[in-house]
Amino acid sequence: MTKSSRSLADEACPCGSGLPYARCCAPLHAGVPAAHAEALMRSRYSAYVLGRVDYLLASWDAATRPSAAELTLDPATRWLGLKIVRHEADGDEALVEFVARSRSGGASAQRLHEISRFVRREGRWFYVDGTFPQA
Template sequence: MTSLMKKSCPCGTGLSTEVCCGRYHHGETAPTPEALMRSRYSAFAFGLTDYLLATWHISTRPDELLPDPHTQWKGLSIIKEIPDVQKAPSQANTGYIHFRAYFKERARWHRLEENSRFVFEGCRWWYIDGTPEVMRLKPRRNDPCFCGSGRKLKLCCKE
């Protein structure tokens, strides 16, 4: 078992990667759009471009996806899931996830906010597309860290 699998999952659930998104990265099918969204975020954090392409619907999937070594994904917040597929999964074949993700790129902080669209097809959920908005942030040293640790930025993810 790798040390990545024992660490807390980057998607923010507080679970280990092994029991959270890691199982989807290793072949288990994500049961909801939110689970797929979280596993895709974690895949971005780990640089798992093959997984990202494998979970992207063929109608919108790019030919290739190169990892970005200058981007460090630091935090994810799920704002809203539409429809609530937990209540009626058999009736929902399209899902939407509104999320915010925080990342650092070349010592600058950013927030990606997106409404992502997912479709249930072939007994699994697929990422279709999203409407992203990226905003550059200018946090202060004493602001709370974007990773969700509750610590001050200057003591947490400053690097």
């Protein structure tokens, strides 16, 4: 079961920005376009935390978007934090490197280190894909 947006309104945003959810990722989840790729990345992380598959699909570029059946979230996964390593934009393309930490069930915490590609189409940013840097 996911938390409702109402119960989160005054809580700190899951993306780690330090802002309340209502002033950070909630507007993006409600359809407001992200100002830049980093904001979209943060809102996508929050969507994973909150189980918002609808938002993840809507913010994914149509050329690389999986089907709804292919994008399943494990309800046992607990997201522990997001760190933005860098954000580079060049016109309508951008890269965001991040590290997201999670734990599933009783397993040890895991790190997802990704360099994500984003594209802006008609004033909206979309996630394209990502690569995993060598350790």
